[in-house]
Amino acid sequence: MELQGGNNSSLAWVGLHWQELVEHYPNRWVLIADQRVAADAATPSELAKRAKRLGIRRPFMTKIGQGPVVWRTAHAR
């Protein structure tokens, strides 16, 4: 059985630090590597190019928003 996720993944790190990320990188795309923000950029393509220069073949990227994150969703009306 192969396990994805868990405490050591980049995603779990974002989950633990997302409030700090919102404070420090509003409206920016961030590249997470080795449990830290390795680079940030305004667009995903710019960030992918920076990752290539850093020698990271398949970077993990996500966008940090600005303001409160809204989680609740509802589809039925």
Place this chain on the structure above:
Amino acid sequence: MPVKSFEHVISFTQARGEGWLPIVNVAFISSNGTEYELPLLFDTGATEIVLPPEFAEDFPPGTAANANVGGKKDPASGVLTRGTVEFMGQRIECEILLLDLPANPLRAGLFGRGCFKPFGFGFWESTHQLYVTSQP
């Protein structure tokens, strides 16, 4: 009673104070050779992968498409294109809808049903785990 087996288990991601979310890492392989991984929310309500329009340059020009969005009365306008993704070691061609999404650090987009066919899924809310097989 059918018995299913799974080769992979994906742990849900904890969002501080907001519970556990079924987020999956999906790799995108663009036509120019660029590769990156994005966290996508596993969403059976989405018909295909949904990404924000900022990714348009990484995929072929698409066609205009409307989509129903939760919480909105009128359909939202987007662009439907195609791309190569890798999930659980399998490369597949999927439709990708480029649509405005509110930014959220834990999910860059949605992983919708259009990419589900090569896989089988088991959803365990109580243990915060998503089980996946590549041999459904």
